[in-house]
Amino acid sequence: PHNFARHGLSGPHHMGSHKAEALAQEICALLNDPAAAQPFIVDITKESISDSIQADVLQSVDLILDFSASHAVSRHLSSLQSGKPRLCAFLTSRGRGLVILVESPGSTSRLDDLEVQLAARIWRNPDLHIVYQITDGGVHFARSCRDTSVILPQDLTAIHAGVAARFIANHIGSLATGLHIWLWSDETNSVTHSYFGSVPVRILRQGQWEIRWTLEVAENLAEMRRQNLPNETGGILIGQIDHLRHIVYVVDASSSPDDSVEWPTVYIRGSQELRKRVEAIRRVTGNDLDYVGEWHSHPLGSSDEPSAADREALAQLSANLASDGVPAIVAIQGDGEEPFFMVDGT
Numbered sequence: 001p002h003n004f005a006r007h008g009l010s011g012p013h014h015m016g017s018h019k020a021e022a023l024a025q026e027i028c029a030l031l032n033d034p035a036a037a038q039p040f041i042v043d044i045t046k047e048s049i050s051d052s053i054q055a056d057v058l059q060s061v062d063l064i065l066d067f068s069a070s071h072a073v074s075r076h077l078s079s080l081q082s083g084k085p086r087l088c089a090f091l092t093s094r095g096r097g098l099v100i101l102v103e104s105p106g107s108t109s110r111l112d113d114l115e116v117q118l119a120a121r122i123w124r125n126p127d128l129h130i131v132y133q134i135t136d137g138g139v140h141f142a143r144s145c146r147d148t149s150v151i152l153p154q155d156l157t158a159i160h161a162g163v164a165a166r167f168i169a170n171h172i173g174s175l176a177t178g179l180h181i182w183l184w185s186d187e188t189n190s191v192t193h194s195y196f197g198s199v200p201v202r203i204l205r206q207g208q209w210e211i212r213w214t215l216e217v218a219e220n221l222a223e224m225r226r227q228n229l230p231n232e233t234g235g236i237l238i239g240q241i242d243h244l245r246h247i248v249y250v251v252d253a254s255s256s257p258d259d260s261v262e263w264p265t266v267y268i269r270g271s272q273e274l275r276k277r278v279e280a281i282r283r284v285t286g287n288d289l290d291y292v293g294e295w296h297s298h299p300l301g302s303s304d305e306p307s308a309a310d311r312e313a314l315a316q317l318s319a320n321l322a323s324d325g326v327p328a329i330v331a332i333q334g335d336g337e338e339p340f341f342m343v344d345g346t
Contacts, residue, residue, distance in 0.1 A: 293329030
């Protein structure tokens, strides 16, 4: 249902055509220039095809724009080595919200990182909980928050399209990596804008898995450890798992549940209210964020190197998660500025 409202094709004569071809015809007609746009009718997520596109096309462009509203496309574009700025824009909440993610060359945060960071910002800011608000009456054709088709108001689509077009026109020469959210208010008939800068990302590769975690997580773990000294503390890690590309994104961490055991040299994580917290995170972020692992601290004066007990706990966690096909991840925060990650699931 949302398809007709959110694209700029002018008439029924395009029915049955590929969108890329039809849109190129529209652009050429609008500018009265047969060479103004060139369509490429391909599946961008197929490696064999996209490699040729990358060589012939992506190296020559000034800016890559992704309006597919597809996790698969934006994640694939983030992995392409073009050295060009790229921008991903999509609508949310029945057209009430517009999201623009910008990745500039040289940034440690790619489009896929920004998607997960966006979900973390939405979870932490109650004013943004409406962004991925689940509504009834949609047609679900996959499992993502963006994979629900609804009857979409054309007027709101036009408003957000204008905002996106003006944003690109104003910033095309100076795009900075970050997250932009515009929300429409029916009460005031106005649009409000929120901006969040990107968070530096660290990368760890162990076996077949790649862990991408933000320095914001490191700062949070260090602060929670400091507040609980001399006792050890811990909690769970929040993020997302990409099973297809074997990537785990870590963007948040919980504090220790109230029923946990915290001693100077022992920590046993409790579970009080933890399930409700994880379910709330899933609901608010449209299932973009979930439980991805465990974390705990070491005493003052100790490094973040894992002990024999830590390795035993990792093995037990790995055995519990093996049937789900996900890796076991444990982060340890010691005196160092950044945590030590253990991964078992290769």
